[in-house]
Amino acid sequence: MYNFGLKLWSTNKNYIDEAVKLYKDGVYKYIELYAVPDSYNAFIDMWVNLGIPYIIHAPHYRGGLNLASKENKDKNLKLVEEVIKFADKLDATYIIFHPGVAGSLEETVNQLNDISDERIIIENKPYYGLDDGLVCNGNSPEEIRFIMDNTHVGFCFDIGHAICSANVYTVSPLAYLMEFIKQVPQIYHLTDGDYNGLYDRHDHFGYGNFPIEEILNILLPDSYITVETIKDSIDNLSDFVSDINYLHESVLKNEKK
Secondary structure (H helix, E strand, O other): OOEEEEEEEOOOHHHHHHHHHHHHOOOOOEEEEEOOOOOHHHHHHHHOOOOOOEEEEOOOHHHOOOOOOOOOHHHHHHHHHHHHHHHHHOOOOOEEEOOOEOOOHHHHHHHHHHHOOOOEEEEOOOOEOOOOOOEEOOOOHHHHHHHHHOOOOEEEEEHHHHHHHHHHOOOOHHHHHHHHHOOOOOEEEEOEOOOOOOOOOOEOOOOOOOOHHHHHHOOOOOOEEEEOOOOOOOOOOHHHHHHHHHHHHHHHHHHHO
């Protein structure tokens, strides 16, 4: 059975009560918490002592953290300090970082080595970012391998990002996924989206055209998979429950084949 995770932001006080209930009901196995910049002091207390395992996601480019930029290094390190405080306080297993945009892989490697935390795992990115046609570091298996070979970080495999990159490189998405899987991910990110698209989406399962059953079939049964679909309501997580149910039904269909 897969270990599905719930993606939340550190400021999501609105979801706390239902998140605890769903965890106790066995709907998901862990929370992946995006550390919103400057939110630690105001929000950390509400996440402690919930009895839920955590993975921390560092801010990305839109949150001000860009490991590919030498000019951004001081700002990056300040943001990383807060991320590590979240991870320490919540006893997080992993800390996920994006490799950065519009810069060099060598700079990404240098900054990851400066941070040097054994919990860090690096997430692959789509070729194109969402802002002004920016090109993302870590958009291919080769770039992820380069980062891993020159640091001590692990790997977070975002399947939607890989599909977008495969379409830019005009290669078979499923074959491309297999090349990423060879890098032995610690966890996965999964949504639905446009199987022929170049840009990342976070559709609910069944609202895009990703071959979800085929994708699940190439993952090991005990994989940790964070569900990164959008949240439709600020009041409840019923759409997340529907997405989890969809995944379970897809697993059952695979087992019957």
